[in-house]
Amino acid sequence: MRGAWGQGLRNVGDTTLRIVERIGAVVLFLGQILRHSGTSFRRFSLVIREIYFAGVQSLIIILVSGLFVGMVLGLQGFETLQSYGSSESVGVLVALSLMRELGPVVSALLFASRAGSAITAEIGLMKATEQLSAMEMMAVNPLARVVAPRFWGGVISLPLLAALFTALGIMGGFLVTVIMLKVDSGAFWSQMQAAVDFRHDILNGMIKSLVFGVAVAAIATFEGYEAPPTAEGVSGATTRTVVSSSLAILALDLLLTAFMMKGWN
Amino acid sequence: MIHQVEIRDLNFGYGDQLVLKGIHLTVPKGSLVAIMGLSGCGKTTLLRLMGGQLLARQGSVRVAGQELNHMNEAQLYAMRRQVGMLFQFGALFTDLSVFDNVAFQMREHTRLPESMIRDLTLMKLNAVGLRGVQSLMPAELSGGMARRVAMARATALDPALILYDEPFTGLDPISMGAIGRLIRQLNDALGATSVLVTHDVQESMKIVDYIYFVSDGVIVAQGTPEEIHASALPFVHQFVWGEADGPLPFHYPGPTLKMDFGDERGQA
Numbered sequence: 064m065r066g067a068w069g070q071g072l073r074n075v076g077d078t079t080l081r082i083v084e085r086i087g088a089v090v091l092f093l094g095q096i097l098r099h100s101g102t103s104f105r106r107f108s109l110v111i112r113e114i115y116f117a118g119v120q121s122l123i124i125i126l127v128s129g130l131f132v133g134m135v136l137g138l139q140g141f142e143t144l145q146s147y148g149s150s151e152s153v154g155v156l157v158a159l160s161l162m163r164e165l166g167p168v169v170s171a172l173l174f175a176s177r178a179g180s181a182i183t184a185e186i187g188l189m190k191a192t193e194q195l196s197a198m199e200m201m202a203v204n205p206l207a208r209v210v211a212p213r214f215w216g217g218v219i220s221l222p223l224l225a226a227l228f229t230a231l232g233i234m235g236g237f238l239v240t241v242i243m244l245k246v247d248s249g250a251f252w253s254q255m256q257a258a259v260d261f262r263h264d265i266l267n268g269m270i271k272s273l274v275f276g277v278a279v280a281a282i283a284t285f286e287g288y289e290a291p292p293t294a295e296g297v298s299g300a301t302t303r304t305v306v307s308s309s310l311a312i313l314a315l316d317l318l319l320t321a322f323m324m325k326g327w328n
Numbered sequence: 329m330i331h332q333v334e335i336r337d338l339n340f341g342y343g344d345q346l347v348l349k350g351i352h353l354t355v356p357k358g359s360l361v362a363i364m365g366l367s368g369c370g371k372t373t374l375l376r377l378m379g380g381q382l383l384a385r386q387g388s389v390r391v392a393g394q395e396l397n398h399m400n401e402a403q404l405y406a407m408r409r410q411v412g413m414l415f416q417f418g419a420l421f422t423d424l425s426v427f428d429n430v431a432f433q434m435r436e437h438t439r440l441p442e443s444m445i446r447d448l449t450l451m452k453l454n455a456v457g458l459r460g461v462q463s464l465m466p467a468e469l470s471g472g473m474a475r476r477v478a479m480a481r482a483t484a485l486d487p488a489l490i491l492y493d494e495p496f497t498g499l500d501p502i503s504m505g506a507i508g509r510l511i512r513q514l515n516d517a518l519g520a521t522s523v524l525v526t527h528d529v530q531e532s533m534k535i536v537d538y539i540y541f542v543s544d545g546v547i548v549a550q551g552t553p554e555e556i557h558a559s560a561l562p563f564v565h566q567f568v569w570g571e572a573d574g575p576l577p578f579h580y581p582g583p584t585l586k587m588d589f590g591d592e593r594g595q596a
């Protein structure tokens with residue numbers, strides 16, 4: 064009995080240690096990326112190319128998901144608010160949920176599985192086929208030439224994608240409530256306008272998606288760069304990118320929300 | 329005599345297994361030296377040590393008189409600007425075209441105008457007979473073509489030291505002869521120094537100045553092509569003439585046949 068408990072406890076301890084170690088490794092890697100970011104800003108076309116790949120690839124799925132999430136929010140919100148006789152406030156509900164939470168979080172989750180996994184697979188394959196070694200031998204640091212541009216491409220594209228997600232979500236909510244359920248259009252917009260605060264809602268949402276962007280891009284590049292140079296190694300790394308970024312996004316969201324509610328404003 | 333590469337008492341291993349044991353090797357400036365040995369004997373490892381991608385456990389590796397073990401990252405990168413390496417499997421950048429692969433270092437390290445980069449790149453591609461494929465992607469090349477493109481890329485900035493890992497594998501006899509001559513030419517015309525890892529005894533005997541034989545992690549024989557040709561050492565003879573029977577084992581050490589296949593096959 065005691066042995067089983069001891070073993071269980073040890074497993075929990077081991078796992079915790081591994082996770083903490085892994086987080087530490089990602090943070091160190093992030094430091095290395097930052098140190099090697101000079102090239103990315105001197106030759107910004109390298110980053111633009113990655114914004115194109117990471118951002119444009121995820122665009123369709125982000126737009127479609129935003130629209131659907133907004134429509135569902137509109138339906139659910141309408142139904143609940145109607146029983147309090149305040150169905151015009153549905154615009155506020157849709158806008159605030161999207162700006163504060165769903166926009167940053169859902170688009171980050173989608174981005175991690177679409178663009179994050181692609182970044183990991185690409186870097187991992189370049190490593191497995193010795194392209195990174197070849198680059199080192201050509202006196203070009205792969206951290207500066209391959210990793211940092213992909214990192215910055217991710218960091219820059221995610222907040223933009225989250226903004227689009229939110230915009231499409233509001234459109235979705237508008238479609239369902241105003242066009243289909245005949246909520247008054249003027250009330251929908253004016254209440255939203257009155258309730259949304261730039262700093263408290265929009266800026267905080269932007270900060271969230273910026274932080275998520277850093278986390279996803281750091282994890283994705285880290286997993287690719289550290290992947291064992293084999294087919295299984297790369298596929299395992301791709302899966303780990305999706306799982307760990309998703310967990311990181313949710314954990315960071317909790318942390319950031321708590322901070323933002325207590326208020327640095 | 330100045331040595332481009334000088335290796336002393338080198339020990340290296342992956343994990344517990346020692347791959348190279350007490351290697352002594354020098355490559356004089358301007359020479360073309362071959363390293364030969366059975367598959368898996370540590371030739372690629374030795375090249376990577378010369379390029380500073382692996383660091384020696386013990387002993388010293390000097391390139392152009394500088395000890396690689398004592399270099400920091402910046403010094404290592406500075407040293408590599410003088411080194412070109414042809415990887416065993418080409419390692420072309422799969423997201424860049426053939427032209428961009430060869431032009432890569434010129435764009436990264438020089439401020440040459442694009443028109444000059446174009447001329448230089450086409451010259452390098454022409455030297456390996458592949459000017460016609462400049463706009464293809466690496467995935468559209470055959471194995472031998474990819475190897476030749478990789479060779480053009482490795483020599484793009486006219487390095488002082490060129491490391492070739494098996495440049496002849498997968499080439500037809502005609503390209504093999506042409507590539508062999510090209511390696512010699514590059515060496516002499518640029519005043520470069522070259523290290524050539526190869527299995528192809530006959531082809532490399534024609535072009536190299538000196539040969540090292542590696543077996544089981546140690547250098548077992550060395551000499552000029554004439555000396556090697558005339559050598560009476562049993563395994564050199566076996567290697568040069570490609571005989572299956574002799575002191576060099578074809579099989580990687582492992583359990584006996586009898587243990588792996590059971591009694592009947594083992595006895596047969």
Ligand SMILES: Nc1ncnc2c1ncn2[C@@H]1O[C@H](COP(=O)(O)OP(=O)(O)OP(=O)(O)O)[C@@H](O)[C@H]1O
Pocket residue numbers: 342347365366367368369370371372373374416
């Ligand atoms: N990354 C690695 N990790 C562990 N062991 C390795 C690694 N790379 C090579 N080895 C081992 O080191 C030994 C030498 O490998 P190396 O690639 O240097 O051989 P080689 O002489 O180039 O062979 P080939 O002619 O087949 O290319 C082999 O036994 C191999 O199993």
Ligand SMILES: [Mg+2]
Pocket residue numbers: 371372373416493
């Ligand atoms: Mg090899």
